[in-house]
Amino acid sequence: MTELVSPKQVAQAIGVSESSLKRWCDQGVIETVRTVGGHRRLSVSSVIAYLQKTGHTLVAPEILGLPPLTSGAGQRSLAKAQVALLEALTQGQHVAARQIVFEAFTAHHPMCVIADELIAPTFHEIGRQWDCGEVAVYEERYASEIITRILWDLRRIHEGPELNSPRAIGGALESDHYSLPNHLAELVLRDAGWDAISLGPHLPVETLELAIQQHQPRLVWLSVSHFQCENKFVADVERLRSAAAAIKAPFVIGGRMLCEELRQKLGDIACCDSMRQLDAFARALIQSNTAEP
Secondary structure (H helix, E strand, O other): OOOEEOHHHHHHHHOOOHHHHHHHHHHOOOOOEEOOOOOEEEEHHHHHHHHHHHOOOOOOHHHHOOOOOOOOHHHOOHHHHHHHHHHHHHOOOHHHHHHHHHHHHHOOOOHHHHHHHHHHHHHHHHHHHHHOOOOOHHHHHHHHHHHHHHHHHHHHHOOOOOOOOOEEEEEEEOOOOOOHHHHHHHHHHHHOOOEEEEOOOOEOHHHHHHHHHHHOOOEEEEEOOOOOOHHHHHHHHHHHHHHHHHOOOOEEEEOOOOOHHHHHHHOOOEEEOOHHHHHHHHHHHHHHHHHOO
C-alpha cells in the first residue's frame, strides 16, 4: 500500500482538478507534508480522513493503492456486503474480501458499524457452519487470518490518534485465543479518538495487571470469547477491575460469553454487547474528560 501520494494522484482518485486539490492542501483542508525538494505529499490516511469528514467519494481508489471498486459497490448495503464477504472468506479469496471491507470503509461507514453489521455476523455464520461441519477447521482459521490482515491494512490507512489522545489498552485472558474481537475493539476505539493498543489474546492476568500499572491508560477493555473456569475468570476480572480502579481508569468488558448469569456474578461493571456500545461508551468518556475543569 502506498504511504505517500502526490496531489495529482489524489485529485485523480477523488475526481477533482489538481489545482483544487493543491488549493485545499495550501488552505490546510487536507494534511500535507513537504519533501526535501519542497513538493507536496499526502498520506493515504489523511486523504481517507478528509473523505470521511466531507462525504467525498473515491472514484479511482486503486491510484492510492486501495482495492478498485466493483460495479455498483458504492450502493451495496452492508447486508449484501456480508453475503459477499462470507463467500470470499470461506473460499479463501483474500483480494475479494479485502475489496469488500475497504469498500465499506471508504463508503464512510464507522468502524463500529463495519464491525457489528459486516465482520461480526459474517464470522458468526462461519462459526455456525464450522459447528455443523460445513466448513473445515483450516477454512475457519484461514478466514480469520485473512480478516486479520485486512484489519491491519485498515489500521495503516486510518488516521492515527492525535498527539495527546487518551490511551486505552485491552486484551483477552488466558485460554481465550480469539484475537479478532481485540483487533476490532482497537480500531473502533481509535475511530472514537483513543490511542488504543490491543495487547492480544491468551494473556495471564498478572501481565495485564502489569500493563495497566506501566501504561497508566485512561480506559481498559477486556474481551471474553472463551474461558475454562468461570470462578477463575470472575476472580481475574475483579483483579483487573481493581488494577484499573487504582489508577482511576474505567474498565469495560464485552464478548459473546457475557450471559446474564455471568454479569450478575461480575457485579457492577460496564458491559458492552456490541462495538456500537463500545464506541458510544468511549466517546462519552472523552466528552466527559473534556468537560472537566
